[in-house]
Amino acid sequence: MRTASAFLAALCLSLISCAGEAPQRVVDDTALADVSQGDVWLGFGRTYDEQRYSPLAQVNDGNVGDLGVAWYMDLPEDRSLYGTPLVADGVMYFEGSYNVLRAVDASSGELLWEYDPQVIEHAGDRLRIMWDVSRGIALYKGKVYVATVDGRLIAVDARTGTEVWSVMTLDPELPLFVTGAPKAFRGLVVIGNGGTELGAIRGYLDAYDAETGERVWRWYTVPGNPADGFENEAMAMAAETWTGEWWKYGGGGTVWHGITYDPEFDQVIFGTGNGSPWNQKIRSPGGGDNLFLCSVVALDARTGEYRWHYQTVPGETWDYNSNMDIVLADLTIDGRAVKAALHAPKNGFFYVIDRRDGRLISAEPFARVTWATGIDMETGRPIEAEGARYEDGEEVVWPSAVGAHSWHAMSYNPGTGLVYIPAIDFAGGFSDRTVDLGSWQSPRWRFDAGVDPLITDVPADAGSSTLKAWDPVGQRLVWEAPKPGIWNAGTLTTAGNLVFQGQADGRLLAHRADDGQVVWGFDLGLGISAPPITYAVGERQYIALLVGWAGSAPALLGSATAQHGWAYKAQPRRLVAFALNGEVELPASSPPAFPEPLVSDEFVADPALARAGEETYVRVCWLCHGPAAVSGGTAPDLRASPILLSRTAFLNVVLNGSLRGNGMPRFPDLSESEVEGIRHYVRSLVADSE
Numbered sequence: 001m002r003t004a005s006a007f008l009a010a011l012c013l014s015l016i017s018c019a020g021e022a023p024q025r026v027v028d029d030t031a032l033a034d035v036s037q038g039d040v041w042l043g044f045g046r047t048y049d050e051q052r053y054s055p056l057a058q059v060n061d062g063n064v065g066d067l068g069v070a071w072y073m074d075l076p077e078d079r080s081l082y083g084t085p086l087v088a089d090g091v092m093y094f095e096g097s098y099n100v101l102r103a104v105d106a107s108s109g110e111l112l113w114e115y116d117p118q119v120i121e122h123a124g125d126r127l128r129i130m131w132d133v134s135r136g137i138a139l140y141k142g143k144v145y146v147a148t149v150d151g152r153l154i155a156v157d158a159r160t161g162t163e164v165w166s167v168m169t170l171d172p173e174l175p176l177f178v179t180g181a182p183k184a185f186r187g188l189v190v191i192g193n194g195g196t197e198l199g200a201i202r203g204y205l206d207a208y209d210a211e212t213g214e215r216v217w218r219w220y221t222v223p224g225n226p227a228d229g230f231e232n233e234a235m236a237m238a239a240e241t242w243t244g245e246w247w248k249y250g251g252g253g254t255v256w257h258g259i260t261y262d263p264e265f266d267q268v269i270f271g272t273g274n275g276s277p278w279n280q281k282i283r284s285p286g287g288g289d290n291l292f293l294c295s296v297v298a299l300d301a302r303t304g305e306y307r308w309h310y311q312t313v314p315g316e317t318w319d320y321n322s323n324m325d326i327v328l329a330d331l332t333i334d335g336r337a338v339k340a341a342l343h344a345p346k347n348g349f350f351y352v353i354d355r356r357d358g359r360l361i362s363a364e365p366f367a368r369v370t371w372a373t374g375i376d377m378e379t380g381r382p383i384e385a386e387g388a389r390y391e392d393g394e395e396v397v398w399p400s401a402v403g404a405h406s407w408h409a410m411s412y413n414p415g416t417g418l419v420y421i422p423a424i425d426f427a428g429g430f431s432d433r434t435v436d437l438g439s440w441q442s443p444r445w446r447f448d449a450g451v452d453p454l455i456t457d458v459p460a461d462a463g464s465s466t467l468k469a470w471d472p473v474g475q476r477l478v479w480e481a482p483k484p485g486i487w488n489a490g491t492l493t494t495a496g497n498l499v500f501q502g503q504a505d506g507r508l509l510a511h512r513a514d515d516g517q518v519v520w521g522f523d524l525g526l527g528i529s530a531p532p533i534t535y536a537v538g539e540r541q542y543i544a545l546l547v548g549w550a551g552s553a554p555a556l557l558g559s560a561t562a563q564h565g566w567a568y569k570a571q572p573r574r575l576v577a578f579a580l581n582g583e584v585e586l587p588a589s590s591p592p593a594f595p596e597p598l599v600s601d602e603f604v605a606d607p608a609l610a611r612a613g614e615e616t617y618v619r620v621c622w623l624c625h626g627p628a629a630v631s632g633g634t635a636p637d638l639r640a641s642p643i644l645l646s647r648t649a650f651l652n653v654v655l656n657g658s659l660r661g662n663g664m665p666r667f668p669d670l671s672e673s674e675v676e677g678i679r680h681y682v683r684s685l686v687a688d689s690e
């Protein structure tokens with residue numbers, strides 16, 4: 001296990017403490033492509049292939065029972081956490097809430113430096129969705145790259161934590177935000193953004209010069225108005241697949257996750273988002289495939305020119321975006337060596353794609369799927385089920401808009417040949433009965449996808465989830481393990497025949513990679529949304545992860561996620577590292593907490609105001625505070641808040657931003673009567689629950 005580089009890492013660490021600076025390994029394209037260096041975790045998915053597989057085996061299925069806490073770091077100011085830390089030369093870099101970047105000693109957790117990009121100040125009133133969270137950072141040639149939720153891409157000196165450059169990657173007038181991890185390769189840093197449900201958005205992927213921050217290329221994912229001319233041939237081709245006046249709605253297709261650099265073909269492969277709005281009847285009323293929505297796209301990494309694409313959901317109308325991980329793997333299929341891209345997007349199918357040309361090799365459902373009955377291998381197109389497009393106004397289909405798999409990391413173990421997928425079994429109702437399809441207009445910073453909004457709470461037993469071990473060659477399930485709730489975290493797999501996964505119930509489990517048997521577990525006392533990583537310092541292998549409940553399901557799905565008791569700020573947030581024979585005692589977490597609706601005789605809700613308030617609530621408040629005001633833990637449960645008993649106090653929060661420091665933005669576009677309606681709506685729910 002001990003390698004020359006691990007020895008050097010230990011030496012560097014001692015130099016850091018003695019001399020204040022140390023020679024550092026150059027994190028360049030060669031290092032990021034080198035799968036043999038187990039002591040480091042240099043990129044989001046460890047190496048360029050995004051496999052989240054480590055060759056380390058000091059911790060293995062025979063001794064994992066001896067795993068204990070080696071060190072931990074309390075993060076009292078943090079809240080939502082789901083990022084992937086990076087490790088180089090014994091230093092761990094990670095992002096906490098609001099993109100605060102920290103470097104710590106990876107063998108002790110001692111803080112080396114901290115960089116705060118002041119997200120609340122920069123975002124201002126735009127801090128409205130996914131407002132404090134990021135999936136990760138990039139490390140490249142002595143700099144750490146942070147993409148802030150308000151849309152800046154920032155280069156920070158990896159040694160000192162000082163800012164080197166900062167650029168704005170989006171138009172601040174548009175309802176866009178960034179939660180994804182930037183990726184760095186061949187002197188570039190690429191980043192996309194998200195936000196298709198809040199306004200007329202046209203997705204794109206940007207590449208910036210890693211040294212200067214200058215933009216090198218931008219590739220739009222959907223065509224703009226033909227009258228303005230097309231940026232390139234790919235956009236002209238895509239425009240042939242749209243109908244009506246799609247550009248008025250932006251089209252969508254944001255690149256908010258799932259960006260992979262493929263050094264063997266010098267291409268960047270990424271997934272694209274859903275339509276804006278979701279409902280194709282509005283967006284492209286005459287139908288059409290609507291390229292390049294819900295697609296896997298490859299561009300020349302140097303120039304950003306189109307190479308190939310495979311569209312997973314032609315003419316998408318269910319929010320079935322294809323933004324999930326794209327994992328590179330060398331497979332042998334029918335005796336032939338295949339350079340494959342593996343992809344398990346929201347729509348429930350597992351795709352194996354040939355990276356040379358984007359040709360579909362195989363596709364099978366890995367979860368319950370009813371919107372399509374299969375993929376036609378002649379055409380590569382899904383065989384859609386009758387009625388799935390809610391042609392008659394409504395339909396229930398599997399999966400839901402949450403997806404059969406979301407951004408939670410899947411991993412691939414070349415030893416077992418299996419892919420480990422955090423999978424969700426959850427149906428979605430799609431309806432547009434209350435939507436005026438002919439006069440619908442894009443919202444501005446309000447949630448409106450051109451379908452009926454979710455008004456009622458989501459029951460605790462509305463769905464289920466599993467960890468699935470999937471054979472990508474045979475396209476079959478090898479084993480699966482049931483998991484609590486529906487929102488379990490990403491996976492890590494190792495040469496020690498292990499798969500690690502954090503769960504919604506707060507436990508971190510190790511499964512045997514070949515047969516799924518649970519061989520170790522540890523209760524971290526708070527729902528886990530982040531994937532674990534592994535690395536080594538000197539002779540010792542560590543498993544580390546951020547502990548913090550976060551993501552769209554805890555924000556959007558009420559009791560389906562509130563059931564775990566991870567109420568807003570109720571439990572401590574931490575970074576925790578485990579090692580064999582780790583003996584540090586982790587202070588006990590706070591017990592599960594369930595906010596009690598605040599009953600009061602002081603306030604009587606007006607039914608007419610409450611009805612109007614419901615309409616505003618589902619457009620503005622639901623995104624963080626949950627359906628029917630049942631919070632899954634991302635934001636306070638408004639039914640339990642005394643602020644809503646006072647008209648003045650509530651107006652002060654919503655219109656004047658009196659809790660802005662907590663991440664609650666101002667909503668200057670709301671009228672006083674709209675705010676009052678929200679208050680009456682939420683209080684009417686409390687009265688109903690008595």
Ligand code: CA
Binds near residue numbers: 196197319
């Ligand atoms: Ca979406």
